[in-house]
Structure formats: C-alpha cells, structure tokens
Amino acid sequence: MVTFNRRQTLGLIGAAAASSLAAPAIAKNRKVVVGALRFTSHSGSFIALERGYFDDAGLDVELKFFQAAQPMAVAIASGDVDYAVTAMSGGLISLADKGAIKVIGGALSEEKGIDGQKILASDAAFKAGLTAPSELDGKTYGMSTAGSSFHYMGSKVAQAEGVEVKFKPLQKVGAIIGALKSGQIDAWSIVPHIAKPLAGSGAVHIIGNISDYLPGYQVTTVFTSAKNASDERDQTKDFLAGFGKGVSDYNSTMIDKVGGDDGVNAMVDLIHKYVYTNRPREKAAPSIINGTMRINDGAKLNIASIRDQLEWFQSEDLVGKDITLDTVVDGSYVETYEG
Amino acid sequence: MADTSTSHNQSPPGPIEVRFRGGGFAPRSRRWVGVVVFVVLIALIQWGTQTGWISPLTLPKPSDVLATFGELWESGLLFKHLQPSLTRLVVGAALGASAGIAVGVLIGLFSHVRAGLVPLVAAIFPIPKIALLPLFVIWFGIDEGSKYALIAFGTFTPTVVATYGAVDNVDRSLIRMGQSFGLSWFSIVRKIVLPGAMPGILSGLRISLAIAIILLVAAEMLGAEYGIGAYILEAGALYDLERLFAGVVILSLLGVILSGVIGVIERRLLGWRT
Amino acid sequence: MDIRLESISHRYGDTEVLRDISLDIPTGQIVCLVGPSGCGKSTLLRLIGGLERPSEGRVLQLGSSPVGCLNPLTFVFQDFALLPWRSVKGNISLVLEDHGIRGAKAKATIEDVLARTKLSDFANALPKQLSGGMKQRVAIARALAVNPAVMLMDEPLSALDSQTRELLMDDLVSLWSRQPFTAVYVTHNLAEAVRLGHTIVVLSRRPGEIREVVTIDTPIQDRSAGDPVCQRKHDLLWELMREEARAADEELIDG
Ligand SMILES: Nc1ncnc2c1ncn2[C@@H]1O[C@H](COP(=O)(O)OP(=O)(O)O)[C@@H](O)[C@H]1O
Numbered sequence: 001m002v003t004f005n006r007r008q009t010l011g012l013i014g015a016a017a018a019s020s021l022a023a024p025a026i027a028k029n030r031k032v033v034v035g036a037l038r039f040t041s042h043s044g045s046f047i048a049l050e051r052g053y054f055d056d057a058g059l060d061v062e063l064k065f066f067q068a069a070q071p072m073a074v075a076i077a078s079g080d081v082d083y084a085v086t087a088m089s090g091g092l093i094s095l096a097d098k099g100a101i102k103v104i105g106g107a108l109s110e111e112k113g114i115d116g117q118k119i120l121a122s123d124a125a126f127k128a129g130l131t132a133p134s135e136l137d138g139k140t141y142g143m144s145t146a147g148s149s150f151h152y153m154g155s156k157v158a159q160a161e162g163v164e165v166k167f168k169p170l171q172k173v174g175a176i177i178g179a180l181k182s183g184q185i186d187a188w189s190i191v192p193h194i195a196k197p198l199a200g201s202g203a204v205h206i207i208g209n210i211s212d213y214l215p216g217y218q219v220t221t222v223f224t225s226a227k228n229a230s231d232e233r234d235q236t237k238d239f240l241a242g243f244g245k246g247v248s249d250y251n252s253t254m255i256d257k258v259g260g261d262d263g264v265n266a267m268v269d270l271i272h273k274y275v276y277t278n279r280p281r282e283k284a285a286p287s288i289i290n291g292t293m294r295i296n297d298g299a300k301l302n303i304a305s306i307r308d309q310l311e312w313f314q315s316e317d318l319v320g321k322d323i324t325l326d327t328v329v330d331g332s333y334v335e336t337y338e339g
Numbered sequence: 340m341a342d343t344s345t346s347h348n349q350s351p352p353g354p355i356e357v358r359f360r361g362g363g364f365a366p367r368s369r370r371w372v373g374v375v376v377f378v379v380l381i382a383l384i385q386w387g388t389q390t391g392w393i394s395p396l397t398l399p400k401p402s403d404v405l406a407t408f409g410e411l412w413e414s415g416l417l418f419k420h421l422q423p424s425l426t427r428l429v430v431g432a433a434l435g436a437s438a439g440i441a442v443g444v445l446i447g448l449f450s451h452v453r454a455g456l457v458p459l460v461a462a463i464f465p466i467p468k469i470a471l472l473p474l475f476v477i478w479f480g481i482d483e484g485s486k487y488a489l490i491a492f493g494t495f496t497p498t499v500v501a502t503y504g505a506v507d508n509v510d511r512s513l514i515r516m517g518q519s520f521g522l523s524w525f526s527i528v529r530k531i532v533l534p535g536a537m538p539g540i541l542s543g544l545r546i547s548l549a550i551a552i553i554l555l556v557a558a559e560m561l562g563a564e565y566g567i568g569a570y571i572l573e574a575g576a577l578y579d580l581e582r583l584f585a586g587v588v589i590l591s592l593l594g595v596i597l598s599g600v601i602g603v604i605e606r607r608l609l610g611w612r613t
Numbered sequence: 614m615d616i617r618l619e620s621i622s623h624r625y626g627d628t629e630v631l632r633d634i635s636l637d638i639p640t641g642q643i644v645c646l647v648g649p650s651g652c653g654k655s656t657l658l659r660l661i662g663g664l665e666r667p668s669e670g671r672v673l674q675l676g677s678s679p680v681g682c683l684n685p686l687t688f689v690f691q692d693f694a695l696l697p698w699r700s701v702k703g704n705i706s707l708v709l710e711d712h713g714i715r716g717a718k719a720k721a722t723i724e725d726v727l728a729r730t731k732l733s734d735f736a737n738a739l740p741k742q743l744s745g746g747m748k749q750r751v752a753i754a755r756a757l758a759v760n761p762a763v764m765l766m767d768e769p770l771s772a773l774d775s776q777t778r779e780l781l782m783d784d785l786v787s788l789w790s791r792q793p794f795t796a797v798y799v800t801h802n803l804a805e806a807v808r809l810g811h812t813i814v815v816l817s818r819r820p821g822e823i824r825e826v827v828t829i830d831t832p833i834q835d836r837s838a839g840d841p842v843c844q845r846k847h848d849l850l851w852e853l854m855r856e857e858a859r860a861a862d863e864e865l866i867d868g
C-alpha cells in the first residue's frame with residue numbers, strides 16, 4: 001500500500017502546484033531530455049539544439065516544454081527530465097536538500113547597466129503616489145508563492161528601502177498580471193519582456209530596476225538531478241558545453257550585435273520557433289528583442305548571489321537552516337564568481 | 340416404507356445440525372478496526388522512512404510531521420492559519436448552503452421554478468469552480484470576498500440538488516393529510532415539507548461541506564497570506580513534505596470534525612427516524 | 614350535517630373509475646363502502662373530502678357543521694399519516710395550531726381525545742415507538758380533535774393484524790355509542806362492514822357503480838361475531854360481491 005515511488009509523490013506535489021507532469025522519457029543511449037519554458041531566457045537551449053551544438057557534444061537532446069518552473073523542477077527530481085534552467089527558489093533549495101537536484105551553473109543574471117527585471121506599480125497605486133520603490137510601505141506585492149524569486153526580490157527591495165510590504169501569493173504569472181492590471185495588488189517585479197509591454201499599455205508603470213537593489217542577482221540557474229551531477233559527469237559536461245555555445249551565440253548576436261541586424265533577425269527567426277509561436281513573426285520580434293537579457297557566458301555562476309538567496313530563504317524560515325551551499329550547488333562544472 | 344434390500348445398505352443418517360447460512364450483509368460498528376488500519380499504516384511509513392526504504396523525497400517521516408505540527412501549535416501559527424480558514428469555511432458554506440436550501444425548496448415546491456432553474460443548476464454543477472476563481476477575484480475583490488464566493492458557489496449547487504431531491508421525496512400522503520386537515524400552505528411547508536426533507540438535506544450537507552473544505556485550498560490560492568490552504572500550497576511550492584502533510588492532516592481532521600458535527604445534528608434532529 | 618352525492622362520475626384520463634354514484638350520508642350514521650379492490654372506493658372518498666374534483670356530479674353538504682367543528686370533513690388514512698418527527702401530542706396539536714388553538718385550550722382538547730382513545734399514557738411517545746394499532750388510534754384521536762362533522766375513513770384497519778383489528782373495532786363501537794359520529798367507512802373486509810355499518814353500499818368492479826345498498830338495523834353496540842342477523846347480512850353481501858371480486862381479479866390478471 002505504501003509503495004508510492006518518487007515519481008508518484010512528486011507528481012502529487014506537481015499537481016498541488018497546479019500543473020501537469022510530462023510523460024516519462026527514456027533516458028538511455030545518450031538521449032538527454034532538456035526541460036524548457038517558452039521564454040526568451042531559455043534561448044540557450046533552443047540555439048544549441050537548432051545549431052547542432054548538442055549533437056556536436058554527442059547528445060541526442062529532446063526538449064520537453066513545461067507551463068511553469070515548478071513542475072519542471074519536479075520532473076528533474078523524478079528523473080523525467082535531465083537538465084533545465086529555472087529561477088532560484090525555496091522549492092529548488094528544498095529539493096536539493098532532499099538530495100534530488102543540484103545547481104550546476106548560472107543562466108540569467110542582473111547586471112547594472114543592462115536591461116533587467118523591472119519593478120512595476122499598478123495604475124491605481126501609481127496615481128496614489130507609488131512612483132518609486134521607496135513609496136512601497138504598506139503596499140501589496142504580487143508573487144507566485146512564498147519562496148519564489150518574486151518573494152525574494154520584493155523582500156530585498158523592501159529591506160533596502162526600509163519599508164514593509166504585504167505579499168500576495170497568486171500562484172501563476174497570469175493571475176499576478178490580472179491582479180496588477182485591475183489594481184487588486186499594488187506592485188510586482190518581472191523580466192523586461194513582460195514588464196515593457198504591460199507598461200506600454202498604460203495599465204501599469206515601471207517604477208524601478210531590480211538591478212539597483214540586487215546587482216549581480218543570479219536569477220536563473222542550470223540544474224540537474226543529483227544523480228546526473230555525481231554519476232553522469234561526462235554527459236553533464238557535454239550538456240554544459242553545448243548549452244554554453246548556444247548562450248554565447250545568443251549574447252554575441254542579441255546584445256553585442258556582432259552579426260548586425262541580419263544576425264539579430266536570423267536569431268529572432270530561430271527563437272520564434274519556440275517562443276511566441278502563436279503570434280506572427282512581425283509581432284513576436286519586438287517582444288523577443290525587448291526580452292533580451294544577458295545570459296551568463298559559459299554558464300558561470302555567481303556564488304555570492306546564490307549564498308545571499310539561500311541565507312534569505314533561511315532567514316524567512318522557508319527552507320531548513322542547516323542547508324549548506326554545497327548541498328545546493330555543485331560548483332565543479334563551471335566557473336564560479338563572487339559578484 | 341423402504342424395501343428391505345436397501346434398508347440394510349443405507350442406514351438412516353444420524354442427526355445433522357442445520358448449517359448456518361445467514362449472517363453478513365449487516366454492517367456493524369467496529370470502530371477500532373479503523374484505528375488499527377491508521378496505526379499500522381503510519382507505523383509502516385515510519386519504519387520505511389527510518390530505514391531509508393522510503394526515500395525522503397517520497398514521504399516524510401510521520402514523526403517529523405508530528406514535530407512540525409507541534410511547532411505549528413507552539414508558535415501559535417496553527418491558529419493564525421486556522422482562524423481565517425475557519426472563517427472562510429463558515430461564512431462561505433453558510434451562504435452557499437442557506438441559499439442552496441432556499442432555492443432547493445423553491446424548486447421542490449413550484450413547478451415553474453423547477454422548470455426554470457433545474458437546467459441552470461445542471462449547467463453550473465459540473466463547472467470546476469476553481470476555474471472561475473480569477474473571475475471571482477475581479478467581481479468580489481482579492482481579499483475575503485472572492486474566497487467566500489468560491490466556497491459559497493461550490494456548496495450551493497450540491498445543496499440545491501440534494502434539497503429538491505429531499506423535498507420530492509417527502510411522503511406525499513403526509514402532505515395530503517395536512518391538506519385534509521385544512522392546514523395552510525405555509526404550515527404544510529414549514530411543518531411537513533421541511534422536517535420531512537431534513538434527512539435528505541443533512542446528507543446533502545455532508546457532501547457540500549466536504550466540497551467546501553476542498554474548495555478552501557483553491558480559494559486560498561489567490562492572495563491568502565494565512566490559512567490552511569495557503570499553508571499547504573506554500574509547503575507544496577517549497578517541496579516541504581512535512582508541512583504539506585501537516586496541513587493535509589489538519590484538513591482531514593477538519594473533515595472528520597465537520598462530519599461528526601453533522602452526525603450530532605442528525606442524531607438531535609432526526610431521532611424520529613426508525 | 615348530511616352529505617349528498619349527486620350522480621358522481623370520475624375519470625383518470627381514459628380510465629373511467631366511478632359511474633353515476635348518488636348517495637345520502639345521514640348525520641350520526643356510519644356508511645360503509647365495500648367493493649372489489651380497484652373499484653374506486655378511495656377515489657370516491659377523496660371526492661367527498663374535497664381532495665379531488667369529480668369529473669361530473671356534485672358533492673353537497675346539507676345543514677351546518679356542529680358547534681366547535683374545526684374541520685368538517687376529516688380523514689383517517691390506512692397508513693395513519695402521522696408525522697414521524699412529532700410526538701403523539703404533537704401530531705394532534707398540529708391540526709389544532711392552524712385553527713388558532715394553542716395553550717390551555719389545546720391541552721384540554723388533546724387530553725380529552727387521548728382519553729377517549731385510551732392513549733393518555735403515550736402522549737409524549739414518538740410514532741416509531743408505537744405499534745400499528747396504537748398509531749391508528751393516534752390518527753383517530755387526531756381526527757376527533759377537530760370535532761369533525763363527517764369522518765372519512767379509508768380502510769383504517771387494513772394495515773393491522775386481525776387481533777388488533779378486533780380490538781380497534783371494539784374501540785370504534787364504544788366511541789360511537791358514547792358519542793355518535795357520522796362516518797364514511799371504506800373497507801374491503803365484509804366483517805368490518807357488518808360490524809360497524811348502519812348502511813353498507815356495495816360497489817361493482819371498475820367503473821364503480823352502486824350495486825346494492827344494505828341496511829342493518831341492529832344497533833351497532835349490540836352486534837357480535839356470532840349474531841345471526843349479522844351473519845345473514847354478511848353472507849348476502851358475499852353473494853353480491855363474489856362475482857365482482859372474481860371478475861375484478863381476473864381482469865387484473867388479463868391486464
Ligand atoms: N391519481 C390517480 N391517477 C390515475 N389513476 C388512479 C389514480 N388514483 C386511482 N387511480 C385508479 O383508479 C382506480 C380506483 O382506484 P382506488 O380508488 O384507489 O380503488 P380502491 O380504493 O377501491 O381499491 C384504480 O384503477 C386506480 O389505478
């Protein structure tokens with residue numbers, strides 16, 4: 001009766017996180033399943049697959065798409081997915097603590113001077129004087145769940161400004177956007193490719209940048225199952241190599257514009273195969289270009305930011321106080337830095 | 340009577356006691372069996388998690404769940420979470436159930452109302468109420484309003500269906516008796532139809548209130564800082580199995596208590612049943 | 614108050630149930646309706662009591678109700694029709710409450726009818742605690758409480774075993790002899806009819822028509838099981854009914 005296996009139990013949690021779990025994959029003969037969300041920030045994987053960098057590394061990669069980061073993390077823990085990129089969160093740390101997953105590299109990070117995540121205010125709150133993060137005192141702040149990256153960001157901003165905010169868990173990004181537009185919540189922070197169109201519509205206002213408060217914030221990380229990290233070192237290295245090439249292409253084309261406009265256009269074409277697929281190319285292109293953020297070259301990992309996040313989650317009693325950085329991170333794969 | 344040749348071979352059989360073939364099919368109260376099942380199950384899980392046969396990713400240690408529960412109690416967080424949840428449950432279920440009973444009685448009594456509302460109720464019954472949560476947030480606000488509305492809406496439809504079914508099942512001969520004694524329409528409804536429908540209404544309430552508990556978690560998905568449902572959702576997001584199970588146990592206990600309360604009400608109100 | 618039926622006919626859809634029934638029910642008498650099952654006895658009673666409207670004909674009340682009468686036409690049902698959630702007392706007060714009788718006045722009435730039906734000790738019992746015979750006595754007490762002009766009794770003893778039936782017949786006889794009441798008493802049991810009826814109306818099988826009206830002059834308190842007059846009436850009635858009963862029975866079998 002009690003023979004729940006890991007997959008079933010995690011499936012249950014996944015269901016609680018209001019999403020579905022992908023079908024199990026056959027992880028044999030160098031076939032590797034990579035989890036992804038249809039976001040611009042996952043372009044590294046798309047490019048590596050499209051341009052054959054994974055093939056070059058000797059991997060037969062299958063992309064598995066998810067609706068949200070949480071079930072993807074669950075799928076990694078259950079072994080249905082091998083590698084994925086997702087935001088640091090209490091859930092991820094907790095899974096690491098249970099010996100299920102390891103962070104092996106960095107992806108998206110905040111950098112002063114480069115367009116990063118935006119702090120938003122609802123129109124109603126803005127008109128009532130919420131024009132800067134310093135005015136956040138007593139305001140409501142949207143987040144998906146406690147222990148999410150939104151929770152971390154909001155809390156850090158409030159801490160820096162010496163104000164108190166009330167967090168409203170709304171589970172899904174869509175629900176947060178709806179609540180912000182209708183003025184049910186006052187503030188939120190989100191990646192620029194979502195923030196800018198929202199602000200453009202006039203329903204919300206950008207009142208600050210996360211990078212001003214969390215310079216070097218390691219937003220998303222590359223992670224895998226603890227088993228892959230320890231037992232499949234070659235495969236993991238190969239994955240990071242292929243992924244790293246994809247990221248390099250992305251940064252050089254989209255940020256450094258090495259290939260000029262033609263390069264950007266070709267890259268937009270490629271990304272459009274995966275992101276905003278329900279929109280025509282001309283409508284998708286501005287969103288893709290707007291959403292450009294630097295992804296860490298070579299999947300470098302800002303270990304100082306990870307440490308700060310871990311400590312914050314611990315101070316909020318969201319994860320166990322005895323969890324060490326080594327439990328969460330396997331720093332042997334990529335270059336780490338203190339940023 | 341038998342002829343002699345056979346009477347020698349077949350001596351008459353000795354007395355045989357009639358084999359018992361009745362029994363069974365009569366559920367009897369054996370409370371302790373349920374307890375034993377629980378204890379054995381929990382002991383098995385405890386043993387499994389202790390020895391590592393069940394990984395910590397699969398199930399939490401029951402003793403850890405208990406410890407989490409103890410912490411909840413000691414820190415006072417338990418009541419911080421229980422109080423808003425119970426308020427939501429009570430307000431939402433009271434609204435939904437009383438509206439449901441009222442509409443159900445009207446459907447049961449008036450054929451025009453029945454013709455008009457039964458299809459409507461049938462149409463809204465299968466809607467997953469959770470799907471309407473974002474809409475409720477816009478209609479009733481992100482605070483308590485939408486939570487009350489969701490729970491009320493969820494309890495409303497099953498209560499309506501149970502109530503008009505119960506009214507339909509009221510013994511017609513009792514109503515005919517009331518009429519034959521010249522009782523007013525209102526008296527017949529109040530003194531014959533409603534008490535006669537009470538058993539059906541109460542058993543409908545059992546189901547409605549269980550649904551209310553289920554919807555509590557859904558209602559607390561949006562914008563709830565405190566509440567058992569919010570606690571469970573947060574634990575799920577953090578993969579904190581101890582808290583997840585502690586929360587689930589609280590919900591189960593809530594269900595058991597509610598069902599017990601209805602049992603008491605049934606015994607008090609329906610003592611007349613044979 | 615007398616009741617007069619003027620050529621009553623009744624139909625349910627295409628089924629003709631009653632045909633041209635004319636009958637007088639005089640004050641202070643018990644009129645028994647007998648007939649094979651399905652001939653429309655209960656239907657006729659419902660028509661008299663105003664629970665249904667006849668397809669043709671009229672039911673007339675002649676004269677005024679006795680003083681203190683709350684419900685002139687009062688039923689006693691075969692299945693008792695007691696509210697299971699009310700005590701014996703509560704079941705009787707149910708029919709008083711709506712006529713504005715409460716408190717001391719109600720209490721007096723209830724005590725009176727309970728005493729007359731020998732139920733005083735069971736005032737607070739619930740119906741589920743009572744035997745069938747007791748339940749029917751409660752129903753009779755309830756009917757008496759409204760001081761009816763006419764009691765309409767639909768096979769009141771049919772759900773009871775034969776011993777209980779005997780006892781209850783004795784009770785009805787003594788009730789009537791202490792204070793005569795008017796009643797239409799439906800039964801398919803000839804012994805009951807012969808025992809209780811001043812007039813016995815024999816209906817034919819469906820559609821029910823009056824076949825015969827038999828009167829018994831022996832005062833009902835003087836009738837007994839072996840009484841030769843009663844026995845003769847019983848045999849006569851059986852002769853009248855035998856054919857009808859058989860035909861009705863076969864009709865059912867033929868569908
Ligand atoms: N409400 C009704 N609708 C249709 N048919 C009915 C109804 N009530 C009685 N009947 C029919 O009328 C006939 C007489 O019924 P009833 O008066 O109950 O007979 P009895 O009491 O003499 O046995 C039966 O054939 C019965 O099926």
Ligand SMILES: [Mg+2]
Pocket residue numbers: 654655656768
């Ligand atoms: Mg009948």
